[in-house]
Amino acid sequence: MAILDIFRPSLRNYRGLLLLQCARLFGVPLVAAHIGLSSLGRSTALSSLARVVIYTASVPLFAAGRGLLDDWRQRRAARSMGAVLVPRVEGKWPGNIDVMLFILAEFETGYVLQSFKTLLDQYGVKTLNLRLLWSDLIITMDSGHIKYMLTDGFSSWIKGEQFIRAYESFLGGGIFNRDGHVWKEQRALARPFFARDRVRDFQIFERHATAMLAALRNAPLPPGAKSPLVRAVDMQDLVGRFTMDSAVEFLFGAELNTLGKPLPVAGKAQIGKKGSKSDDEFGSFVQAFEAAQLRAVERVNERWMWPLKELFGDHSRIATEAIDAFVQPIIEAAIAEDRERRDRDETLDMETATMLQYFVSVTSDKKMIRDQLISYMMAGRDTTGSLLTFTMYLLALHPHVFRTVQEEIRSACPVDSIPSFETIRSMPYLRAVLNESLRLFAPVPIDQRGTTAAGSVLPPTNPGDRPLYVPPHTDMYYLLLHLQRDPDTWGSTSLEFDPDRWINEEKLKPFLANPMIFLPFNAGPRICLGQQLAYNQASFFLVRLLQNVSSLELSPEFIPAGAEVPQNWKTQPGRVGLEQVWPKTAVIIYVKGGLWVRMRLNDEV
Ligand code: HEM
Structure with missing residues (x-):
């Protein structure tokens, strides 16, 4: 059937692809049946009904025949390589x-x-x-x-x-979405930007951590609160806003300020597409970004059938147009600014540049700049948000770990002081907490x-x-x-949250023996480019929050209807029986209905 590949449509032309698939699935057997019937000649007495049956049956018969042929080919190829086929599910x-x-x-x-x-x-x-x-x-x-x-x-x-x-x-052609030499060039292009820990990144974290603390302080008292210092929030929503605002500033140098908008209210929030539904969806850009991302995930899950669903219209068109309406003017402005910089004979300061300024300085291809920035936005925002959400969840479930990490934070970085890269490096327990969270709830x-x-x-x-x-x-x-989470490699405690695993020599042995059992950022040539940035950002957030909060507990009473943990989980073995929230995935792992927690503020935050 390779001959049909000559007509392979462009990457965006999914209707063309559908046509090609239909030609394979229906066209080839129908044409074969037609040739077969014609060769019998007019003399053969076949009723119209018999002909219809033959044409109809040709499609599944052809598919089954192709399956058998594939099977035979696979076994032959496996044998020739001294290998066997992967065990198959027999439904x-x-x-x-x-x-x-x-x-x-x-x-x-x-x-x-x-x-x-x-x-x-x-x-x-x-x-x-x-x-x-x-x-x-x-x-x-x-x-x-x-x-x-x-x-x-x-x-x-x-x-x-x-x-x-x-x-x-x-x-589009962003780094996430290309293979081969195109990907390689993009990776080489972006790597210098991630080469070191920049002071400016910490300034961005601080600006948005301050906004996060203000949002927390301004959140209404939860129903039944016994102290004016208690707050109940959807932590997943709060960190989502923090990572969104930080990412937009880091990438585009733009101000989104989703942390300044009203938070979902404890006891009133409804279930949204993933977490809790926000009254204010942060404006068209964020909404469009979420919608386009979600549709892409659905397409992957629908496999070869998704073009059929979108036969009469691209389901992500409205969203991608809204994304472009936000991004394009910012790119245009950056190009103009870069031209002025060159006219002044100034070099770009990599310590303070946004990613957009960097890309504009190395290429004039607007489409490529847009595609890269959207890829980085997707790569960096939800992943770090997910790490923080599940870290807070695990800290709420394990008060002794909460106290230990808080002591480390407060002795290395007293309340009101701002953490630097060096301070963060001096907190091994904090790093162990993050690693243990990444191990149990890999964001991807x-x-x-x-x-x-x-x-x-x-x-x-x-x-x-x-x-x-x-x-x-x-x-x-x-x-x-x-x-x-595999007990065969991590040992019998593999499902437990134990940050000591990353500090205690004995407990660290499984990882030292085989580092490939911990791959939250993947490995090899496509390993995550933002790993260090993610550790820095997540650490910064936790330091600033735990400096200002004295207690943390889960608030299942605020989980919106439809997102409660199923009753039958309690009796099940492993993590299923332990869970107090409902983890789900849409590429990135999240908590269904949001992570509702109660926190007590120190005093005046
Ligand atoms: C906790 C946070 C993060 C986790 C768990 C994470 C995880 C991952 C994983 C698993 C991949 C491999 C995806 C694949 O090839 O299929 C990846 C790739 C990537 N990540 Fe991250 N990531 C995080 C944060 C970030 C941040 C903050 C950035 C930058 C802003 C970033 C940028 C990238 C890029 C550019 C790639 C693609 C690399 C390539 O294809 O060559 N990531 N990440």
């Missing part, structure tokens, strides 16, 4: 439709990514082919296989066309790669195992959430 219904329905239902009503763990456990493996709708889809929580994909086997594992097409209208709990046209062979990870053959153009989901 009850054709195409594993029952398995697909189970995954979809669990996605809505279950614990985050638990359906995948259930299937892996059921088959007693760490890498499994779900083989949904006759098409290979591999899931893995095997540290050896993930390591191979991200590092040694990097060249045969890419983001892949399916992922790129789904994100094209939102991210599931990620994706696909094989190139060459396919790949995953090396054996246990003595006696055989290498696993992965055919060309096969998607693989790697489950960082389960990798980082």
Whole structure:
């Protein structure tokens, strides 16, 4: 069928892609049936009904035949490489439709990514082919296989066309959405900007941390509060505003001030798309950004079917237009400013430049600048927000850890003093708390790669195992959430929140023996560029908050209707039974309905 690939449409032309897929699925069998029937000649007495049956049956028969041929090819290729096929799920219904329905239902009503763990456990493996709708889809929580994909086997594992097409209208050619030499050039271009810890980044954090503390102080007293110093807030919403405002200033040098807008009110908030619904959706840019991002995620989940849904219109068009309406004038202004700087013969000061100023100084391609900035916005905002949300959740669940980290913070950085890079470096327990939160609730709990046209062979990870053959153009989901909670590598306490794990020599042994069991920022050539920035920002936020707050507890009574933790979780083993909130994922892990907490302010913040 490679001949049809000659007509492969451009990345944005999803209707063209749909046409190509239809030609494959229906066109080829129908044409074959037509040729077959014509060759029988007019003399053969076939009723019209029989002809209709033959035409109709040709499509599933052709699909089944192609499946068998694929299977045979895969086994032959695996054998020739001394490998075996990845174990396959054997569902009850054709195409594993029952398995697909189970995954979809669990996605809505279950614990985050638990359906995948259930299937892996059921088959007693760490890498499994779900083989949904006759098409290979591999899931893995095997540290050896993930390591191979991200590092040694990097060249045969890419983001892949399916992922790129789904994100094209939102991210365009940004760093997240390209493979090969285009990605490589973008990475080389951006790296100098992340080379050191800049004083200006800390100034940005401080400005927005101050706004965060003011928002907290101005929040209304929660119903039934016994002291005027108590506040109840959706922490997920608060950190989301902090990271949004910081990101927009860091990237564009613009002021968004979502922290100045009204917060969701405890006891009155309703459930929103992810967390709690905000009365003020922060204006069209943030709203549009969320909408475009969400649609891209849905497209990835809908796999090859999403173009069908958007046959009569691009569902992210309105959102991307609103994003561009916000971003384009800022880019134009930056270009004009850069021209003036050059006229004055001044060099750009990398210590104080925004990312936009930096990009404008190295390229004049406006589309490329737009695409990069949107990618960085997506990369840096929700991820750090998620880290902070789950850190606060875990601190609320573990008061002794809250007290220990607060003591460290207050002795290294007394109330009202502003942390610097050096102060943050001098707080090993704070870093351990962040790492432990990243381990249990990886902000990117599931990620994706696909094989190139060459396919790949995953090396054996246990003595006696055989290498696993992965055919060309096969998607693989790697489950960082389960990798980082695996008792086989982390030991019997793997599900417990224990920051000492990162300090105590004995407890640190599993990680030192195999650092690939902790990959919240991935590894290899595509490792996160913003890792240090994220640690700095999250540490800064926690220092400023814990300087000013004396206690923290969960407030389940404020969880909006529809987001309560399911009753039947309490009796379940593992983290499911421990959880007091409902973690879910839409690329980034979040708390359904928001993280509602009560805090007591020191006195006057
Ligand atoms: C806790 C916070 C963060 C976490 C957990 C995180 C995690 C990740 C992960 C897992 C990837 C790999 C994605 C993939 O290749 O599929 C990634 C890539 C990336 N991250 Fe982060 N990230 C965080 C914060 C940031 C920040 C603050 C920035 C910058 C503003 C950033 C910039 C990037 C970029 C540019 C890439 C793409 C690198 C490439 O494709 O070469 N990240 N991050």
